[in-house]
Amino acid sequence: MFRVLLYYCYSPIEDPEAFREEHHRLCLRLNLLGRIIVAHEGLNGTVSGLTADCEEYMRLVKADPRFAALEFKVDEVPEHTFQKLHVRVKPEIVHSSLHHTKPYEKTGQHLSPQEFKDLKDRDDVVVVDVRSDYEYNVGRFKNAVTLDMENFRDFPERLEKLKEFKDKKILTYCTGGVKCEKASAYLLEQGFENVYQLHGGIIKYGIEAGGEDFDGKCYVFDSRVTVDVNRVNPTVISHCHHCATPSDRMVNCANPHCNAHIPLCETCSQQLEGACSTICQQHPDKRPYDGTGTYPKLSNNYNPEQGLLSYRAPSGIKN
Template sequence: MSGQLPITVAALYQFTRFDDPAALREPLLALCEEVGIKGTLLLAKEGINGTVAGSENAIRQVLAHIRALPGCTSLDVKFSHAAEMPFHRMKVRLKREIVTMGEPDIDPTLSVGHYVDPQDWNALISDPDTIVIDTRNDYEVACGTFRGAIDPRTASFREFPEWFRQHRDDLLEGRKKVAMFCTGGIRCEKSTSFLRAEGIDEVYHLKGGILKYLEQVPEETSLWDGECFVFDERVTVKHGLEVGAYGLCRACRRPVSEADQQSPHYVEGVSCPHCIDERDEEQRARYAERQRQEELARQRGLSHVGAEFSHEE
């Protein structure tokens, strides 16, 4: 896990059966706070999901605690590093689902698609017999995606099942294989399980998600274009998991490109081209005051907790 940057970031998930997730919350939160970890962890009856950051030793202690939970021995973890802490505080939340799809009968512990290692992904998605689907939200896809991938243009993962059912015949016409991908792999656990339940057998997903691909596949042979949105203060990452060029609109939490930041509709902390028509003057006035308080806190060397990321993956 060692790296040149001081902060270790661990994105993790595990589908397993927790009979009483509420009983797991306080001990986990207490340990994270004790060792100085920040980030968000979600607990549900179907498992655990989240991203946390801290020192290498602190991350190691928290992962050991999670791996001791029922069914978490083989916890899926992806590591990266940051120069500064990418989260403001530590949260452990109880949820109905660790990634919300809204299909209660889907159980990734019973059936999922075929895992494809990053080194084998290019060959699969270059096969003309394969249709490639990006399962992420529209604002994530706008930052970058794999060449030739279909963008469902969904605002949330909950919309994915309806989108697929509506377009199934057109999508599968003349194709036998469906390959899907997401940021870290968790949404594809559910999306491939969903497609299997819909009667599609040749379903594949990128093991470890985009993050593992960008970490392991050299840029010169990569089929990835753009940057990958991540749900923390880094906003996006590039090949080698280096921090990308996107900023973040504090009003709507969407990524903003360098071109977006040159727009007259972009006012730091208040508005951007994506949300200028979605907010009224009263809301923008509140955002402006929050931005003023954050700037004052920075000048005083204090940390001001503003709007937080919602953890989708």
């Protein structure tokens, strides 16, 4: 049995490059695949691996005093949900235009899934989705305010839309919590007083609160693309980009110059060969469609043990 782990922790890392090298070696030793971002402000990742390897990884990460408070969101899966291992140093652990914020110093009040559930429908509360449009279009909380963002870095530009709610309790949410840390910190900085965030995000809400009133599916950043969250009152809210029939089957357009994240039903996917339109279908650079609609990024082939060489998963592990 395999597991997929989703996690983040805002905690200062003095030497991100040195940490990345060490952490990359750990992931190789434990046969983990996935995407990990290291920055001066902390650690953010999603990895998959065998259950025993994931258990050891969680133990070792949390043994580091810098990440003692880190919480892993854990899901059981039948196989690896990634094809490569990437461990990269970046300026931030989530791409934003809020480089100055320090969530480990000040951020919105964390709400457990049950606390979020108890508060979300009150008259003095507004629930705010801080994710990108392609994410909330396939799934979101009932009555949530969405911000029409292609990328999280657009969040400060959407502040005007939230000013009418300044006298209410603002409950932010995202997939796993990492975006809410910066979004809620920024809202506090801009004078919003009652700012909260769903601790552990949609994924933890599904695990601990049954996902009640989360309509549709949750977009995730691995080969599954979307996952079921709501076990209480599930529904489908998205429609096929081409024929408009109800569909929560998400794909990336097969034209790499488009690469739109869209719902596309099985029939239209086959007819358009994974493209979002006939124009993209006819593009000379269109990628071959294998039925999944996912196109993993190529590895930079960096292995800290051997330099720039290709990494292959050990025998028996799907790569």
